[in-house]
Amino acid sequence: MNESLLRELVPAVIGVLVRRGASFAAAEDAVQDALVEAVRGRPGDSCPSSWFGSSGGGPIRDPKGWLVTVAWRKFLDAARADTSRRRREELVEAEPMPDGGEAVDDTLQLYLLCAHPSLTPASAVALTLRAVGGLTTRQIAQAYLVPEATMAQRISRAKRTVSGVRFDQPGDVATVLRVLYLVFNEGYSGDVDLAAEAIRLTRQLAARANHEETAGLLALMLLHHARRPARTGPDGRLVPLAEQDRSLWNTRLITEGVEVLQTALARDRLGEFQAQAAIAALHADARTAEETDWVQIVEWYDELVRLTDSPVARLNRAVAVGEADGPRAGLAALAGLDPSLPRHAAVAAYLHEREGDPVTAALLYARAARSAPNIPERDHLTRQAARLNAQLRG
Structure with a gap:
């Protein structure tokens, strides 16, 4: 049973039921019940298993039509006590079902x-x-x-x-x-896998909405997801971007992400997701961390700050400035930001270490670890603080 195909059909089937008169909540419940029936392939029904490419074989006949029919019956069963809906059942069931159900998406x-x-x-x-x-x-x-x-x-x-x-x-x-x-x-x-699910749904949206930022978000997701295999080591430890094994990055996703981004940028209607994707593309383009074009990344962060005025974008820009112009410039860019920002202490620790101040850096790494949003990040920051403290004792 190809459950991904079933899930692709869900919004279209809900739409059919809503246009027939079901409320959104009732339509969504009915479609979920129909999906359960499809997965089980209950005896006595027109079992859809062969329609979805199961081992039973057979041509794909009409999966959407089947789901519409079963979901509508589920809806009517739930509302059978209502006289007006019983009349609607008679009217709708008297209509012939067109191939593939209603064509409206x-x-x-x-x-x-x-x-x-x-x-x-x-x-x-x-x-x-x-x-x-x-x-x-x-x-x-x-x-x-x-x-x-x-x-x-x-x-x-x-x-x-x-x-x-x-x-x-x-x-x-x-x-x-x-x-x-x-x-x-x-x-x-x-x-x-919610990251993969988000990409699937964004692809689906991009196919229906001619919107530059939809393409920008899809490109951003693809480029970030491409680096996923290198983000953690065999022991589950977090691996910073600069230390990742870039041979593990998914070049197919990177190529697709860059192509999607270039198409969106060519329309000259820049949005924040396109700007973020451009930054991700510059990271993906560098064969080594040392070859990263930090100057251009700072320029894209300038665009992102202009578009959003986001404190998080300004925080990330401070890191890029520190790489492009040196840690002192990065600390100057950081100075005007609220220290309570998430990851502010971690960025300050990194820049202070690069500036040659391990004492301050160790204290800031420890502070950042205490407020880390997840266990892998907390453990990474704790190890950074311990590493510097060991160096200071030695």
């Missing part, structure tokens, strides 16, 4: 609905993974390391929040991109 509208501004970022992420990604509540809960009941409540609240939103209202693609970026940054946990 509601995927983009579904993205916009799931990333509605009325939702919190966490709820928008969960609803997108469920309704557009086709993941189960259990899979999403495992990925975010929370109990399944907690995630189910989060998704239910999100569905209630958007229940009154008209399905044909225009939405903000930029909000959708923010949600997908949040998914990507969660990386990997449980049995779902």
Whole structure:
């Protein structure tokens, strides 16, 4: 059973049910029930296993049509006590089902609905993974390391929040991109690789939305994901970018990411994701850390700061300035930033060490370790502090 193909069909099938009159929440529940039935391949039904390329063989007949039919029946079963919906069942079932179901593609509208501004970022992420990604509540809960009941409540609240939103209202693609970026940054946990899932969903969105920043985000994801095999050592330790084995980087993803980025930049409508992708592309282009074009990276950070005025972008720019113009210049760029910024202490420690001040650097590495956002980063910073302290004692 090719579950990825099933999940690709989810938003289109939800869209069909919504246009037939189902509420978003009811349609999403019905499609999830249909997916369960498809995966189980229940006896007595028109078992879809051969349609999705299982070992049973046979031609792919009409997986979308099957999902639409079963999901609609699931919806009607849930609403059978309602007289008006029972009348709608008679009307719809009297219509012949066209090959492949309705041809209208509601995927983009579904993205916009799931990333509605009325939702919190966490709820928008969960609803997108469920309704557009086709993941189960259990899979999403495992990925975010929370109990399944907690995630189910989060998704239910999100569905209630958007229940009154008209399905044909225009939405903000930029909000959708923010949600997908949040998914990507969660990386990997449980049995779902959220980074890969975010790339899959962003590819899907890019195919439907002629939007430079969608291409920019896709390029950024591909370029970052290409470095993933080198980010940790065999013992699970974090490997900084400068120390990574670049032969482990995925050149196919790098090539694709650069091509996607170049196409987007050629349209001369620069956005923050394109700027971030350009920085990632310059890192990917360097055969060694020493060959990195830090001067051009600083220029791209200047563009990113101009576009966003983000403190995080300014923090990263300070690192690039330190590499391009020396650690003293980097510390000067860092001086105007809020010390409470995440990773501020780690950046200051690195620049102080390069400036030849191991005492201050060791103290800052230890401080950064105490506020690290995850265990691998905490362990890395702790080792950095211990290394400098050992040198000072020696």
